[in-house]
Amino acid sequence: MDNVFEVLNERGFIKQTTNAEQIARLLGEEQITYYVGFDPTASSLHVGSLVPIMAMAHLQRAGHKPIAIIGGGTTMIGDPTDKTEMRPMLSLEQISTNGKGILAQLQRYLNLSDDGISNNEKSQIASKAGRFLNNADWLLSVNYIEFLRDIGKHFRVNEMIQAKGYQQRLDRELGLSFLEFNYQLLQAYDYLCLFQEYGCRLQLGGDDQWGNILAGVDLVRRVEGERVHAVTFPLLTTASGAKMGKTAGGAVWLDAERTSPYEFYQYWINVDDRDVSRFLAYFTFLPMGEIQRLGNLQDEAIREAKEILAYEATKLAHGKTEADKAQAASHAAFGGGNLDEAAMPTSAIASERLDSGIPIMELFHEVGLANSRSEARRLVQQGGAYINEKQYRAIDMVVGADLLEENALLLRAGKKRYHRIIIKKD
RNA sequence: GGGGGCAUGCUAGAGCGGUCAAAUAGGGCAGACUGUAAAUCUGUUGGCUAUGCCUACGGUGGUUCGAAUCCAUCUGCCCCCA
Known part of the structure; x- marks a missing residue:
């Protein structure tokens, strides 16, 4: 079997690594534990998070053990990386609620135990399932003096302010609060904790997190004298330069309540031609040979590739039944052909209303096809x-029962x- | 602690006291062309009981026949000096 590192590399998941050779060997020879952090600022992930999720899934398929953590503790501070302003802070309860939603979505892609969130995991130690943890569990109990003494001493401010995110803020003389400045320490501390508790030896994340991840790698080396690794993913943008996963209606969520499977499917159908083969590699498990064939399709034929992309991606996110429905x-x-009633947004109205007629404007507004x-x-x-x-085209058109x-x-x-x-039947 | 600046529509960003629902760009929406793609062109982009009315230019008061534009005050953000 191919080394999973090669698989990830071939599919475009790898942007930077601490040491490609060592990581490949590690992944080939041992079963390791790896982790990725997710942002709990919303109760659902969106397609932008699919890159790390798919990478985790590849690794788990290869026998490695995932840990997904939500930054409950760190989110309470706000990540200054590449942000011009501070993130809003969320309450603990809010974060925990969001975490539950996120976990449910991750479980579609990964085999994750859900004990982690309630913090009682005895049975899963030996099991294959990964863990889902909230870093608030260890960060909140940190004692400031101890933290400074044990962790803080390993960090040099000179180095820290080299980090892009910080530097930007400093250069522009935008405020950078001390609180935010500590973000890197906390994230590094996460890695250390996960290494100590679970033997985690690999962290993956977006390329914008490279600095923070490296801080963790360094911290583990300094405290434990062990070599752990880091891999970052390229930050995805669409061919037209927009951020991944944004549409007219906002983000494309993984939560079926926020983005219906049909809309989700449509998102993939509508991607730019130039993105198709890249996206197939990222967001499906199709073999690369097949992806190359699809990627070579030209002009109108490329729709076949988009359909496969849409179907596979929807199947992963919402299951086969929903994917079939969305496709139909x-x-x-x-x-052409008959419209499938089940998958279309539908609403019911009382027949009396139609009998008396509904102005066309009112009708379109009421069902949400127009905002006003x-x-x-x-x-x-x-x-x-x-x-x-x-x-x-007549604005005074009245829709009556005769149009049914x-x-x-x-x-x-x-x-x-x-x-x-x-x-409406009554 | 001292001094200064800024707050406008989804975003960025104009805006002589009247002709401002507010330039321009981006974004969005619709139409044409197409392949449910891209590019391009056109229209449109606060609301409504709709050739008029209402609500809007950080909040509140005021000056004026009339304010996004002037004054006071409050809040928020930013900069400089310490």
């Missing part, structure tokens, strides 16, 4: 409003946004 709905909506009546008005005026695939087809109305705003209306 997409085919129906864009490939004025927006609905513009939509209609500009020719973006469709009912049952027929365009209506099979007891339903299919509203469409623009080319891609659909909403189905059915008659």
Whole structure:
């Protein structure tokens, strides 16, 4: 079997490493424990987090043991890295709630025990499952004097301010609070704790975290005299330069409540041509040979590759059933044929309302295809409003029961946004 | 502790006291072209019971026939000196 390091490298996951050769050997010869930190500022991860998640999944498949930590403790401080302003601080409860949501999503990709969050894990020591931890568990009980004495002494301020994130803040003479300045120590301390507790020897993270991760590597060496490693992922942007995972409606979340499987699927279908093969390598488990074949498709044929990308990515995030539904709905909506009712956003209205007629603006606004009546008005005026695939441009149009087809109305705003209306049964 | 500056729409960023729902750019939306892609072109982009009305330019008061534009004060952010 290929060394998992090679697999990751081939798929583009690796940007910087402490020592590629040593890491490859380590991964090839031993079962190791590795960790990645996640940001608990929201209750859901979005597609931007998929790179680390997929990397973790590859490693776990190769027999290594993952630890996912959420920075409950560090988030209470705010990470200054590449931020021009401080992050908002969150309460402990908020972080813990968010953590639960995040864990549920990670479990789709990884075999993770959920004991970690409640901090009682005896059974999992020998098991294959990874852990999910909150660094608040060890950071909150830290004693300041002890921390300064045991950890602080290993850090040189001269070196710390070399770090890009800090330097930027200093150069611009934007404020950098002492609180934020400590961030690196805390993150390094995480690595040390995980090494001591679980024998963790590899940390992965976004390339913007390189400095912080290295601080941890150094700390372990100084305190324990052991060599541990770090790998960073390239920061993904789309071909058009935008941040990964942003669309009109905001971020593309992994949570089905926030981004429906259908929307999720559509996100991948709509990616830029130039991103397709890269994304296949990152976000699916397809063999590289297959990915190369798909990546070579040109022009219209590339849609096949996008479909596979969308299907595989949706399957991983939401399961096969949902992926099938999303695919069917997409085919129906864009490939002709009957629209799949199940996968389309749907709402029910009372039949009396239709009998008396509903102004078209009101209808589009009500189902959420327009954020206000004025927006609905513009939509209609500009020719973006469709009912049952027929365009209506008159703003004084009143929708009545006569437009029903099979007891339903299919509203469409623009080319891609659909909403189905059915008659409420009572 | 002392001195100075800034706060405008999704973002950035203009804005002589009237003609400002507020230039311009980006973003968004819609249309054309297409392959549910990119690029390009066009329109649009506070709300509404809609050729008019209401709400908006950090908060509150004031000057004025009239304020985003002037004054006072409060809050927030930033800079310089210590």
